[in-house]
Amino acid sequence: MVNLKELAKQESKISSGHRMCPGCGAAINARMFMMGTKHPVVVANATGCIEVSTTVYPYTSWKVPWIHNAFENAAATISGVVSAYDVLKRKGKIKKEIKFIAFGGDGGTYDIGLQSLSGAAERGHNFLYVCYNNEAYMNTGMQRSSATPYGASTKTDPLGNKRQGKQEFSKDLTKIMVAHNIPYVAQTSISHYNDLIEKATKAFEIKGPKFINSLSPCTAGWGIKENDSLKVARLAVETCFWPLYEVENGKYKISYDPGDKKKPVKEFLKVQKRFSHIINDKKAIKKIQENIDKNWQDLKKLEKCDF
Amino acid sequence: MPIGGIIIEPGNSKNYKTGSWRTFRPITDLKRCIHCMQCWVICPDDAIAVKNNKRIETDLDFCKGCGLCAEICPVKCIEMKKESEFNCNKKIKNKKM
Numbered sequence A: 001m002v003n004l005k006e007l008a009k010q011e012s013k014i015s016s017g018h019r020m021c022p023g024c025g026a027a028i029n030a031r032m033f034m035m036g037t038k039h040p041v042v043v044a045n046a047t048g049c050i051e052v053s054t055t056v057y058p059y060t061s062w063k064v065p066w067i068h069n070a071f072e073n074a075a076a077t078i079s080g081v082v083s084a085y086d087v088l089k090r091k092g093k094i095k096k097e098i099k100f101i102a103f104g105g106d107g108g109t110y111d112i113g114l115q116s117l118s119g120a121a122e123r124g125h126n127f128l129y130v131c132y133n134n135e136a137y138m139n140t141g142m143q144r145s146s147a148t149p150y151g152a153s154t155k156t157d158p159l160g161n162k163r164q165g166k167q168e169f170s171k172d173l174t175k176i177m178v179a180h181n182i183p184y185v186a187q188t189s190i191s192h193y194n195d196l197i198e199k200a201t202k203a204f205e206i207k208g209p210k211f212i213n214s215l216s217p218c219t220a221g222w223g224i225k226e227n228d229s230l231k232v233a234r235l236a237v238e239t240c241f242w243p244l245y246e247v248e249n250g251k252y253k254i255s256y257d258p259g260d261k262k263k264p265v266k267e268f269l270k271v272q273k274r275f276s277h278i279i280n281d282k283k284a285i286k287k288i289q290e291n292i293d294k295n296w297q298d299l300k301k302l303e304k305c306d307f
Numbered sequence B: 001m002p003i004g005g006i007i008i009e010p011g012n013s014k015n016y017k018t019g020s021w022r023t024f025r026p027i028t029d030l031k032r033c034i035h036c037m038q039c040w041v042i043c044p045d046d047a048i049a050v051k052n053n054k055r056i057e058t059d060l061d062f063c064k065g066c067g068l069c070a071e072i073c074p075v076k077c078i079e080m081k082k083e084s085e086f087n088c089n090k091k092i093k094n095k096k097m
């Protein structure tokens, strides 16, 4: 359990006055991840919601060194910074312990930035990559990404005669990162702040590349009320749509198992406008439920494996 | 403005008040508050002020009125009220940079 009173004593590394929407999950993610370490932090930020709304000229919300780069290369940028730091530290020019973090949305991570992330993970730089996953290109007006779930309607998956929303399941980036055999990979959600901050702290302390995929409700894109971000993220976890787990040196561990209380996915879908067209479509709901059940069972099996 | 248009003050978005976005205002009954800091941890806008381990008044200059603090509060001591119910004698104004 994290000690919130202790955390609240630290000065926040991101200041108020940013332009993220009221109730934005990305803003919560950014704040909470930065709470994970007491050391100085350097941030690289891929193009995305957090980047555009924390740095509306002539303002910045960052109180730490922050580098913006293009959509595709947050991981490459942070690799360079880490390498420079490693050299300076070896030469004794820097003594301080500094942590490095890259933030990217799902567009900048699942799609556009995947190659640079994969490269940085393979090279083994010492950094934490956080994907705040709001499941579409929200900052440019809600176009689909490869993180968008099956059935969701987006600007590029409108409701037509032939197709009703996205027809493909999202890709499993967390497992793709596990396949890089890096020391730490995890999935978390803003609804479980203990889980999120603990995972952030743990990741900051591990040497080598770390990747955390964090669910980030988007009020405008998901069609939810501003004060529902928490509730929807919690439902995602309780329905196992978004299971919380971590993989440390290849070993899977489920962080939260709802057990018999696992809710049907409909509970999660029905509170969001992006799924409103399929809520009475029994076939679509069944398909989504079956997919979730299978993934959940697979995850449980993986947890039992002794690699 | 400095040469090159660089921003020299870290976190200067503090000078940009977002409180005017609000349509609901969180009203906290501090007598019932147990200072668990859950509202502080969830607030996307860092608008919950904390002093000497105690949660104090919400910073209305920045609170966007999302209502997540009211949602997470375990003792339900935060109530969201329509902004129009308040006589706004203190207008939030942003300075020109």
Ligand code: SF4
Binding pocket: A023, B026, B042, B043, B044, B045, B046, B047, B048, B058, B062, B063, B064, B065, B066, B067, B068, B069, B070
């Ligand atoms: S209403 Fe939202 S922005 Fe305002 S204090 Fe509560 S959580 Fe923060």
Ligand code: SF4
Binding pocket: B028, B032, B033, B034, B035, B036, B037, B038, B039, B040, B055, B069, B072, B073, B074, B075, B076, B077, B078
């Ligand atoms: S969540 Fe409620 S009880 Fe906890 S500190 Fe905030 S106002 Fe007080």
